[in-house]
Each structure stands twice: as structure tokens, then as C-alpha cells.
Amino acid sequence: VRPVDQAKSSPQRAAFSRDVLGKSVAAVEQYWMQAIFSGRAVPPVEKRSDADVLAYVRENPGAVGYVSPSSSAEGVKRLALRD
Numbered sequence: 001v002r003p004v005d006q007a008k009s010s011p012q013r014a015a016f017s018r019d020v021l022g023k024s025v026a027a028v029e030q031y032w033m034q035a036i037f038s039g040r041a042v043p044p045v046e047k048r049s050d051a052d053v054l055a056y057v058r059e060n061p062g063a064v065g066y067v068s069p070s071s072s073a074e075g076v077k078r079l080a081l082r083d
Contacts, residue, residue: 003044004056004065012050016066020081 006013008025017025032043047053050067057063057076067073 002060002063004053004063005044005046006050006053006066007046007048010049012066012068020066 006016008029014025017023017028021028023031032041035041036043045056047056047065050071053065053067054071054073054076057065064079
């Protein structure tokens with residue numbers, strides 16, 4: 001799996017971090033800083049917009065990302081999250 005993240009200032013990233021990860025964007029950033037420093041992992045690729053995320057997912061087999069619900073996900077498989 002190749003995850004892709006939205007830009008730090010993106011409202012979609014704030015919503016994903018809060019609603020799915022249960023953390024603030026800053027807390028997720030801190031997690032990745034510690035993972036990088038310890039050599040355990042690297043953070044996902046970061047893209048600036050829904051369109052950039054969708055293009056990355058289309059072009060990279062195994063890629064997964066999140067976009068706003070109103071985005072056209074033509075050419076990619078849309079997954080729904082459930083509680």
C-alpha cells in the first residue's frame with residue numbers, strides 16, 4: 001500500500017486526522033517526526049489538492065488516499081469508511 005496525504009493546511013487532512021485517526025494534524029506530525037528520527041518509518045507522500053491525490057492514486061498501483069466527498073473519483077475505486 002502506498003498512502004498519500006493531503007497538505008498540512010488542507011481541511012480534508014484536518015477532518016481525516018480528527019475523524020479517522022482520532023488525532024490533530026499536529027499530533028500526527030509529531031508521530032511522523034519520531035518515526036523518522038528513530039528510523040522506523042517515513043511519512044506518506046504529501047499532495048496539495050484533491051486533484052493531485054487522485055492523480056497520484058491513478059498513477060501508482062496500490063496507492064490509497066482521501067479526498068473531499070464532493071470530488072470526482074473517476075478512474076479510482078472509492079472506499080467508504082464505517083464506524
